[in-house]
Amino acid sequence: MKLVLTSTSLSIQMAMLVALLCAIPAAAQNSAPGASGATSSASSSASPSAPGISGEDVYQKRCAKCHDQEGSRAPSKDALRKMSATRILRTLDFGLMMAVAYPVTRPERDAVANYLGTNLAEAPLPAAAFCSAKVSIMSGPANDSWAGWSPTASNARYQTAERAGLAPAQVRRLKLKWAIGFPGDVTAFAAPTVVNGTIFVGSASGMLQALDAKTGCTHWVFQAAGPVRAAIVAVPGDDSTSLVFTDLTGWAYAIEAKTGHLIWRKRIDEDEATRLTGSAVTLDGIVFIPAASWEETRSIDPQYTCCTFRGSVTALRVRDGSTVWKTYMVDPAQRTGTNSVGTPQWGPSGAPIWSAPTIDTKRGVLYVGTGNNYSAPATATSDSVVALNLKTGSIVWTQQALANDTYNSSCRSKGINCPPPNGGPDYDFGSSAILVRGPNGKEILVAGQKSGVVFAFDPDAKGKILWQTRVGTGGINGGVQWGMATDGQKVYAAVSDVSGVMNTAGPVGGATFDPAKGGGLTALHLEDGSKAWYAPSHPCDPPRPGCSPGQSAALSLIPGVVFSPSLDGHVRAFSTEDGEMLWDFDTAQSYATVNGVAAKGGSIDGAGPVVVGGMVFVNSGYPRNGGMPGNALLAFAPEE
Numbered sequence: 001m002k003l004v005l006t007s008t009s010l011s012i013q014m015a016m017l018v019a020l021l022c023a024i025p026a027a028a029q030n031s032a033p034g035a036s037g038a039t040s041s042a043s044s045s046a047s048p049s050a051p052g053i054s055g056e057d058v059y060q061k062r063c064a065k066c067h068d069q070e071g072s073r074a075p076s077k078d079a080l081r082k083m084s085a086t087r088i089l090r091t092l093d094f095g096l097m098m099a100v101a102y103p104v105t106r107p108e109r110d111a112v113a114n115y116l117g118t119n120l121a122e123a124p125l126p127a128a129a130f131c132s133a134k135v136s137i138m139s140g141p142a143n144d145s146w147a148g149w150s151p152t153a154s155n156a157r158y159q160t161a162e163r164a165g166l167a168p169a170q171v172r173r174l175k176l177k178w179a180i181g182f183p184g185d186v187t188a189f190a191a192p193t194v195v196n197g198t199i200f201v202g203s204a205s206g207m208l209q210a211l212d213a214k215t216g217c218t219h220w221v222f223q224a225a226g227p228v229r230a231a232i233v234a235v236p237g238d239d240s241t242s243l244v245f246t247d248l249t250g251w252a253y254a255i256e257a258k259t260g261h262l263i264w265r266k267r268i269d270e271d272e273a274t275r276l277t278g279s280a281v282t283l284d285g286i287v288f289i290p291a292a293s294w295e296e297t298r299s300i301d302p303q304y305t306c307c308t309f310r311g312s313v314t315a316l317r318v319r320d321g322s323t324v325w326k327t328y329m330v331d332p333a334q335r336t337g338t339n340s341v342g343t344p345q346w347g348p349s350g351a352p353i354w355s356a357p358t359i360d361t362k363r364g365v366l367y368v369g370t371g372n373n374y375s376a377p378a379t380a381t382s383d384s385v386v387a388l389n390l391k392t393g394s395i396v397w398t399q400q401a402l403a404n405d406t407y408n409s410s411c412r413s414k415g416i417n418c419p420p421p422n423g424g425p426d427y428d429f430g431s432s433a434i435l436v437r438g439p440n441g442k443e444i445l446v447a448g449q450k451s452g453v454v455f456a457f458d459p460d461a462k463g464k465i466l467w468q469t470r471v472g473t474g475g476i477n478g479g480v481q482w483g484m485a486t487d488g489q490k491v492y493a494a495v496s497d498v499s500g501v502m503n504t505a506g507p508v509g510g511a512t513f514d515p516a517k518g519g520g521l522t523a524l525h526l527e528d529g530s531k532a533w534y535a536p537s538h539p540c541d542p543p544r545p546g547c548s549p550g551q552s553a554a555l556s557l558i559p560g561v562v563f564s565p566s567l568d569g570h571v572r573a574f575s576t577e578d579g580e581m582l583w584d585f586d587t588a589q590s591y592a593t594v595n596g597v598a599a600k601g602g603s604i605d606g607a608g609p610v611v612v613g614g615m616v617f618v619n620s621g622y623p624r625n626g627g628m629p630g631n632a633l634l635a636f637a638p639e640e
């Protein structure tokens, strides 16, 4: 275990890679219900422990101080021993212990889950959840689609009137049509993809589902090795459609859309901390996969060797998962020194890519937005928009919005691994750059930063900055987080700007956020970045634990209407003309579900709503940083 934490030598990384490769077949089972619609139980199990890591040691070091304490709220060790290893792993990955577990590496998680838990399988869904034989998969009209992070590779998150099937007057009459619960989860953050009337959506437990959009019944489930939050990419082939997606533990998968059967799976990077949050995009039989990392949070631990992860894009053939090219955003890390408790330090690192790349076929390039460096030295590719050659992956140009932004999560508490002088300010481009033709006929790239500033870059002049406009105050969890949307007239930018006391090292949910600070939605004219209108946020009323007015989730757009969900649990729709609020629904409540899994809503963050065929699909529940937990996927349609 010491070695994993303190060495970055190639042999150790290879050993971990082998451990992970061995682990996968057991964890990535998949199954489909029989023709009768009977249930299937795709069970995931914790991976076998990496050699040399003792689950008991991990327990003593990371868990005992709370779980061995009598009279504490934490369940006793005996109680934990009655849970399945799978459930314990899920609790660490994306359950109640998520915040506690940030510094814990994957092999350590596997070791402690296997040490404590039973090897009983779990049945993820009741039999009643599955569709009857009469409902066939992907049998809806071709127009009933929103495939990937955005309906098109420009990342505008704009659904045409024809595909949305929803006029502004109908948005005012949206009512809940059905809800499902994600079993055993406290987070619902996966971006839904819709193809011909079938929803494909991941979950915090790594269970992927194919659902009928009209009724919410389940066609099949597939169990991935880790949580899946990125949108699933649909790639139509000669005789079948493939789905490509990634998980938060570094794996990419291709499965058959109709059956959920695995075609291939592959680890995207040898780095153990690889975290695949940004959705892949596809062109001509190739998928482009962006990579980010858990290293930023692991560095809270003074014993963690910070940092070696390198942000990257990997291009793979959809057919067989073979690599076409791979481009890193920073050079390989070198040993740079030793921190004050004797842990080696490495750099450069970081410049991760958290969001879906943007495809520009006209110029033959792919654009990505990068985050900060994790350790010194700083590089010219952090907090930047970078253009890569689509065919070769070579970097064509880089436009940096902020230099010298070297930060990791230890800086939140003046921790030992925080790069000097103070670290930060942590102003990532966390969301995709959008390629759009403005009303003046000129194509521009617009991107929102965590600084609270929206930039327009010139794709014909190496990303020269054309205008920049401040729309929020910005911060570590501030500014533009998950993404803007544009209709070719205006660009719409909501900000998080969440403020108050976040959860750092306890069970998730229930932070004391400022109930009146944060959020706000601004519409900017594309030509010059001038403000068209501003819709203020709504204070939490009444204030409730884990509630903030912050609007960090991605926006979604149909002609005349922009949707903006909030950490306060509401999803709201605004007129694109003047920002008038057309619709407001409080998702933080309990639901009767069509899949028979108890469901609750909470804060909304990450993926934005998806609008298809007269319906709106919204995930609710996001306790990261202390927001309100939840496990619901909600479907809305206008009242007749």
Ligand code: HEC
Residues within 6 Å of the ligand: 058, 059, 062, 063, 064, 065, 066, 067, 073, 074, 075, 080, 083, 087, 088, 091, 092, 095, 096, 097, 100, 101, 104, 112, 505, 506, 507
């Ligand atoms: C800072 C204290 C603390 C630490 C450290 C901690 N836990 Fe917990 N844990 C809690 C508390 C408190 C709860 C009960 C939360 C609740 O019910 O609201 C809990 C609950 C759990 C549960 C039950 C979750 C459920 O779904 O009911 C599991 C499993 C768990 N912890 C595992 C772990 C493991 C494994 C570790 C070590 C890697 C760990 N915890 C470290 C405080 C802690």
